[in-house]
Amino acid sequence: MTSHPGFQTPAAPRPGAQTSTAAGAHHPGTVLAAHSLTKTYGATVALAGVSLAVRAGEALAIMGASGSGKTTLLHSLAGIITPDSGSIQLHAEGGSREMTDMSEAKRTDLRRTEFGFVFQEGMLLPELTALENVALAAMLCGVERKRAEHAAGEWLAAMGLRGMEARRIGELSGGQAQRVAIARAQVTGARIVFADEPTGALDSATSSDVMTALLAATSRAGRSLVVVTHDPEVAARCDRTVRMRDGRVLDDSAARA
Ligand code: ADP
Ligand code: MG
Numbered sequence: 001m002t003s004h005p006g007f008q009t010p011a012a013p014r015p016g017a018q019t020s021t022a023a024g025a026h027h028p029g030t031v032l033a034a035h036s037l038t039k040t041y042g043a044t045v046a047l048a049g050v051s052l053a054v055r056a057g058e059a060l061a062i063m064g065a066s067g068s069g070k071t072t073l074l075h076s077l078a079g080i081i082t083p084d085s086g087s088i089q090l091h092a093e094g095g096s097r098e099m100t101d102m103s104e105a106k107r108t109d110l111r112r113t114e115f116g117f118v119f120q121e122g123m124l125l126p127e128l129t130a131l132e133n134v135a136l137a138a139m140l141c142g143v144e145r146k147r148a149e150h151a152a153g154e155w156l157a158a159m160g161l162r163g164m165e166a167r168r169i170g171e172l173s174g175g176q177a178q179r180v181a182i183a184r185a186q187v188t189g190a191r192i193v194f195a196d197e198p199t200g201a202l203d204s205a206t207s208s209d210v211m212t213a214l215l216a217a218t219s220r221a222g223r224s225l226v227v228v229t230h231d232p233e234v235a236a237r238c239d240r241t242v243r244m245r246d247g248r249v250l251d252d253s254a255a256r257a
Contacts, residue, residue, distance in 0.1 A: 029055065029056045029091065030053045030054065030055055030056070030091055031054050031055065031056050031090070031091055031092075031191060031192060031224050032053070032054040032077060032088065032089070032090055032091070032192060032224070033052075033053045033054075033088070033089045033091065034050060034051060034052045034053070034073075034076070034077060034086065034087070034088045034089075035051045035086055035087045035088075036049050036050070036051055036085065036086040036087070037049065037050045037051070037073070037076055037083040037085070037086035037088070038050075038083060038084045038085045038086055039069075039072050039076065039081070039083045039084050039247075040084060045246070045247050046069045046072040046247055047069050047072050047073060047076065047083060047086075047247045048069075048246065048247035048248050049086075049247075049248065050069070050073055050086075050244075050247070050248065050249050051249070052073070052077075052242060052249060052252075054077070054192065054224050054226055055224065056222070056224060057219055057222045057223065057224060058219055058224055058225070058238075058239045058240060059215055059218065059219035059224075059225040059227065059237070059238040059239045059240070060224070060225065060226050060227070060238060060239065060240050060241075060242065061227050061228075061229055061234065061235035061238040061240070061241040061242070062074065062226065062227070062228045062229070062241075062242050062244060063228075063229060063230070063232075063235050063241055063242070063243050063244070064243055064244030064245055064250075065245065066230075068244040068245050068246060068247070069244050069246070069247040069248075070196075070228040070244055071196055071228060072247075073244065074194055074196055074226060074228050076088065077194065077226060078111060078115055078117070078192075078194045079099050079102070079107040079110055079111055079115070080111070082100055083100060086100065087100055088100055090110070090114070092191075112137075112140055112141055112188065113141055113188060113189075113190075114190060114191050114192065115190050115191070115192050115193070115194060116184070116185025116186055116188065116190030116192070116193040116194070117185055117193070117194050117195070118178065118181045118182055118185050118193065118194070118195040118196075118198045118214065119181070119195070119196050119197075119198070120196060120197040120198065120200040120201055121201060122169070122177045122178055122180065122181040123181070124169045124177060124180055124181060124184070125169070126168060126169045126170055127168070128168070128169070129165065129166050129167060129168055130156060130161060130164055130165055130166070130167050130168075130169070130172065130176075130180045131149060131152050131153060131156065131165035131166065132152075133169065133180055133184055134151075134152035134155055134156060134180060134183045134184045134187050135148040135149045135151075135152035135187075136148075136184075137184045137185075137187050137188055138151055138152065138187045138188055141188045148187075151187050152165075152183065152187055153165055155183035155184075155186055155187050156179075156180065156183050158183070158216075158217070159179040159180070159182055159183045159213050159217070160179065160213070161176060161179055161180065161183070164176065173206070174201055174202050174206065175202055175206035175207075175209055175210055178198060178199070178202065178210045178213075179210065179213050181198075182198075182210070182213055182214050182217055183217075185217075186217050186218075186223075190223065191223055191224065192223065192224045192225075192226065193214075193217075193218045193223060193224070193225050193226070194226050194227075195214065195225065195226070195227040195228065196227075196228045197228055197229060197230065198210065198211075198214060198227065198229075199211060199229070199231060199234055200229075200230065200231075204233070207231065207233075207234065208233070211234055211237055214227070215237060215238075219238075219239065225238070240252070240253050241253045
């Protein structure tokens with residue numbers, strides 16, 4: 001494979017080009033639909049029957065107390081773990097695919113090409129530069145090095161990191177490192193970006209900047225964002241919020257609209 005069809009440069013993200021859709025506004029379609037997901041770890045019920053749809057272009061916040069199952073749900077939706085029961089359909093123009101039936105290899109391929117990830121601590125490779133961290137994600141999708149580095153440079157610039165391409169991760173602030181992680185999540189043309197407490201280690205001003213960058217690069221550019229957060233200010237900037245307790249979805253703001 002010389003290039004992934006979703007591979008792209010950041011022409012799309014134009015911060016502020018599109019205003020946020022209000023909670024409950026009409027969404028054109030569902031990209032990911034989970035039905036009755038369950039997952040237990042020994043005696044612990046992490047998911048007790050969760051159904052949830054992720055719509056095209058929405059920013060969806062998942063909130064809830066520690067231990068309520070947020071990360072387990074995110075990892076299930078993203079194909080990192082397989083739930084014990086239930087189904088997860090990934091919808092695309094060419095048809096739908098059932099993720100829970102897929103081989104590990106197929107799910108790995110899906111994670112690499114269709115999904116992007118932003119974690120609390122970035123999970124960047126400290127021995128690589130900012131540019132190399134982003135370019136590597138594209139290269140793992142089969143993009144040739146020169147093109148990957150070019151696209152990586154453009155994504156870093158779109159994240160406000162022009163001039164910092166050659167810095168190693170340890171030479172960046174926490175907020176800058178998270179913006180590298182956001183660039184990395186975008187460079188493959190991911191349709192859905194999953195973020196687990198992406199601002200959890202940042203002060204509130206930096207957290208706000210990182211959320212601005214994350215929203216600009218995802219839902220405002222037509223991609224979907226699923227973000228686990230403790231922070232009501234982060235959730236308030238999303239289109240929709242789902243609350244979890246004891247492995248269940250308690251409340252979905254879309255249902256109230
Ligand atoms: P949250 O992200 O909301 O804090 P998690 O999804 O991480 O919650 O965890 C839900 C429950 O499942 C917790 O009780 C947690 O301890 C348990 N759990 C999660 N992952 C594992 C695991 N790999 N092994 C054992 N228990 C786990
Ligand atoms: Mg968690």
